[in-house]
Amino acid sequence: MNLFFYIAAAIALITTIMAISGRNAIHSLLFLILSLLAVSVIFYLLNAPFIAALEVIIYAGAIMVLFIFVTMMLNIGIEGRTEKKWLNPGMWIVPSILAAVLLADFILAIKHVPASHSVDQIILPKQVGISLFSTYLLAVEIAAILLMAGVIGAYHLGSQKKKVTHRFLKKN
Amino acid sequence: MLTVPVEIQILFAGILFLLGLIGLLVRRNMIFMLMSIEIMFNSAGLVFIIASTHWKQPDGQVMFIFILAVTAVEVAIALAILLQVYHHFKTLDADSVNKLKDHN
Numbered sequence: 001m002n003l004f005f006y007i008a009a010a011i012a013l014i015t016t017i018m019a020i021s022g023r024n025a026i027h028s029l030l031f032l033i034l035s036l037l038a039v040s041v042i043f044y045l046l047n048a049p050f051i052a053a054l055e056v057i058i059y060a061g062a063i064m065v066l067f068i069f070v071t072m073m074l075n076i077g078i079e080g081r082t083e084k085k086w087l088n089p090g091m092w093i094v095p096s097i098l099a100a101v102l103l104a105d106f107i108l109a110i111k112h113v114p115a116s117h118s119v120d121q122i123i124l125p126k127q128v129g130i131s132l133f134s135t136y137l138l139a140v141e142i143a144a145i146l147l148m149a150g151v152i153g154a155y156h157l158g159s160q161k162k163k164v165t166h167r168f169l170k171k172n
Numbered sequence: 173m174l175t176v177p178v179e180i181q182i183l184f185a186g187i188l189f190l191l192g193l194i195g196l197l198v199r200r201n202m203i204f205m206l207m208s209i210e211i212m213f214n215s216a217g218l219v220f221i222i223a224s225t226h227w228k229q230p231d232g233q234v235m236f237i238f239i240l241a242v243t244a245v246e247v248a249i250a251l252a253i254l255l256q257v258y259h260h261f262k263t264l265d266a267d268s269v270n271k272l273k274d275h276n
Binding site for chain 2: 001002005006009012013016017019020025028029032035036039042043045046047048050051054058059062063066067070071073074092095096099102103106107111123127128130131132135136139143146147149150151153154157158160
C-alpha cells in the first residue's frame with residue numbers, strides 16, 4: 001500500500017516537472033493531466049474515493065479539456081522571444097533557490113511538530129453530502145453565485161465585438 | 173490501509189505547490205502560468221484531503237469540492253481573458269502585454 005503511494009507521488013512530481021518545463025503547450029497539458037491522475041490515485045489511497053472520482057471527472061476531464069481546446073484554438077506551439085530568454089539557467093536559478101529555501105523551511109517545520117495518531121475509518125460520500133448541505137449550506141449558495149458570475153463573465157469576455165462596416169465610414 | 177507518515181504526505185503536497193510556484197515565476201507564457209496556478213490549487217486541495225483522512229472528518233472533502241468550483245470559475249474567466257489578449261496583441265507573452273494604454 002505504501003509502495004503505491006510512493007510510486008504515485010513520484011509520477012506526480014516527475015510529470016509536474018515535465019509540465020512546467022516543457023516547450024510545447026499541448027505536451028505540457030498532457031503531462032499535467034497525467035499528474036492530476038497520479039494525484040487522484042493518491043486520493044484513492046487516502047480513503048477518499050469520491051474525491052478521486054471528482055478529480056478525474058472535473059480536473060482531468062473538464063478543466064484540462066478546456067485548456068486543450070483554447071490551446072488548439074490559438075494554435076500555440078512557438079514560444080515568444082522573452083520565453084526563450086527566460087528559460088536560460090541564469091534566469092530561473094533564483095526563483096528555484098527561493099523555492100528550495102521555502103522547502104527546507106517546510107521540512108524543518110514538519111519535523112518539529114509531531115502529528116497525532118489516527119484511527120482507521122473511511123469517510124463515505126454520504127457523510128460528505130450531509131456535511132455539505134447542512135453545515136456548509138451557505139457556502140454552497142455562495143459557490144452557486146460564484147459559478148453564475150463566472151458564466152456571465154466568461155460570456156462577456158468571450159464575445160467578440162461586432163464590427164460595423166459602412167461603405168464610406170469605417171467604424172471600429 | 174495507508175501507513176505513510178502524514179508528514180511525508182504533507183511534504184509531497186508542499187513540493188507540488190512549490191513546483192507550481194516555480195512554474196508561475198519562471199514561465200512567461202500565459203498558458204503555462206495558468207497551468208502552474210492549477211498545480212498550486214490542486215496541491216492545496218491535496219492538503220485538505222490529507223487532513224480530512226488524518227482526522228476522519230468529512231470537512232476537508234467538502235472544502236475540496238469548493239476548491240473545485242473556484243478553480244472551474246477561475247479557469248473559465250482566465251481562458252476568456254487569454255483569448256481576448258491573444259486577439260488584441262497576437263501573443264501570449266506576459267511581458268509584452270504590460271501596457272494599459274489603448275491599443276490602436
